[in-house]
Amino acid sequence: MLALGSRPTRLLAALTLAPQVWSSFTTGAKQYDETIYEFRTYSLKSSKMNEFLENFKRNVHLRTSHSELVGYWSVEFGGRLNKAFHIWKYDNFAHRAAIRKALGRDTEWQGKFLIPNLPLIDKQESEITHLLSWCKLEKPPKEGIYEMVIFQMKPGGPLLWEEALKKAIHAYASQGYSKLIGVFHTDYGALDRVHVLWWYENADNRAAGRHRSHEDPRVVAAVQESVSYLVSQQNMLLIPTSFSPLK
Structure with a gap:
């Protein structure tokens, strides 16, 4: 029988734990909501x-x-x-x-x-x-337009970059520059990708809000911290269809 702490025993333990460890690095905190x-x-x-x-x-x-x-x-x-x-x-x-x-x-x-x-x-x-754990799906106050911002983050999963990204998103939303609808983390597709869905009254309202946010030191500081984990970013302006529940 192998003695506790022997090399083969330690190796077996490491192999047993490895999937859990690597899974946590990929997905971050446990996803309690199966939705x-x-x-x-x-x-x-x-x-x-x-x-x-x-x-x-x-x-x-x-x-x-x-x-x-x-x-x-x-x-x-x-x-x-x-x-x-x-x-x-x-x-x-x-x-x-x-x-x-x-x-x-x-x-x-x-x-x-x-x-x-x-x-x-x-x-x-x-x-x-999945929705990130600190975010819930919101409803817009009235009909408008939407912006989907797609962040490709550095490999490592939410454990690496989620807190910094959360601060940047909250800094922008809390000042009323936009209405946050949801923050989604890709499970199947390109990993370490985050989709942030924003609502605006119209495209000019969006442009004005972004201009003001660029002069807000709270937003600037939070963004500067989060961009160190950013690989790329894409923005899409979305127009809801007449049959879309989110308008």
């Missing part, structure tokens, strides 16, 4: 965007009878045009799997929307995300 948010992006063929959205508008009830639609937008600036972006909410991965299976059996949904629209889609992307 997942799927980000789906459809790149439509040129001149087919309106046809696609009108078809979805007519048949959206067939899809939302299966699971909750959080929001549906078209990309106005900051990315490829003719792009539709939408967020779906699921209780957990088992719930999503059950919904996808049910959609596969839903002949009305397939016949009225899926099959007619497949020729209009050039590319489809999907990411699975």
